[in-house]
């Protein structure tokens with residue numbers, strides 16, 4: 538099959554830390570920030586602000602992410618993240634990844650030193666805010682709901698990995714709920730592109746188009762969970778398709794030290810121990826994050842975060858001592874069913890013992906799940922956002 542060309546900057550031998558317009562811009566001929574009318578602000582993170590905008594020429598509504606790269610702390614890192622994000626979104630676009638926000642345009646304003654990304658607007662808000670709302674309403678998740686969201690997340694992560702990408706920052710704030718109630722994995726600034734599925738062509742990367750692309754409640758909600766960023770849950774259209782029922786096979790590079798990575802990146806409380814400690818890590822780091830989210834969904838408490846005042850440094854230390862803290866956390870939450878506990882322990886585990894997507898799909902917790910249906914968005918979400926128009930921002934708290 539003909540390869541799909543991926544104009545990747547991040548995977549060139551020398552990453553251009555100061556990309557030209559030609560190098561960075563994507564589908565944006567004649568486009569500037571003046572091509573958009575800003576409707577409202579919908580989000581902000583450590584690196585950028587996100588706005589709801591309307592493109593003047595066609596009236597379409599999008600989410601526009603804006604990242605300044607001068608007069609900011611560590612501008613080189615900001616630029617690298619911006620390039621990684623652009624590249625990962627283009628890879629997802631080309632593969633028609635239905636679990637990624639579609640990137641319509643990317644452009645750079647060299648005078649203002651800003652990167653812009655024009656993406657599909659995902660109207661249901663972020664998963665963190667949804668969990669926080671449930672917490673405030675004292676409506677803990679049922680086992681069926683947890684199963685639904687975990688299975689959706691497994692597909693989001695698997696799909697990403699299958700395209701040769703490691704996310705490295707899987708956390709509730711980076712998971713969005715689309716208008717149908719399905720989960721979408723966002724924010725690729727921390728992602729890492731692997732070379733396995735790619736071959737070079739005229740200085741650009743190519744990915745084989747044969748790679749599949751789109752193709753009873755328990756636990757009491759305790760304190761210290763679903764809080765604001767740095768605490769836990771709280772602050773803070775895609776086509777059908779999806780993968781076939783066969784999980785992608787990445788074992789080829791998983792154990793290969795030359796394809797492991799050592800840079801320190803992500804958000805401490807969901808970070809795998811090998812990432813926190815700066816030892817080699819692989820795509821399995823994203824599944825540790827899944828385990829941390831599972832614990833939080835079941836108990837309403839964040840693993841490794843004692844209180845909203847727990848410092849980042851302390852969270853890192855706690856993750857370093859994860860065994861003892863995990864045992865204590867589980868013994869304090871006796872209502873966690875055994876089958877959930879085993880899955881948490883299979884995910885919050887040393888990398889060599891952690892289960893991968895194949896093991897996760899076969900885990901008894903997911904008994905009865907039809908992965909083909911999950912991949913194809915055929916499972917009915919427990920919550921479907923109610924949106925009155927394409928510019929409805931009800932689910933964004935600003």
Ligand SMILES: Nc1ncnc2c1ncn2[C@@H]1O[C@H](COP(=O)(O)OP(=O)(O)OP(=O)(O)O)[C@@H](O)[C@H]1O
Nearest residue numbers: 580581582583584585587600638656657658659724
């Ligand atoms: N496509 C989108 N549609 C709707 N809202 C979005 C979209 N992308 C991002 N957001 C909102 O903007 C917020 C910040 O975006 P994002 O996480 O990409 O920024 P960031 O600065 O990279 O964040 P972080 O601090 O996690 O690195 C998200 O939590 C979400 O609420």
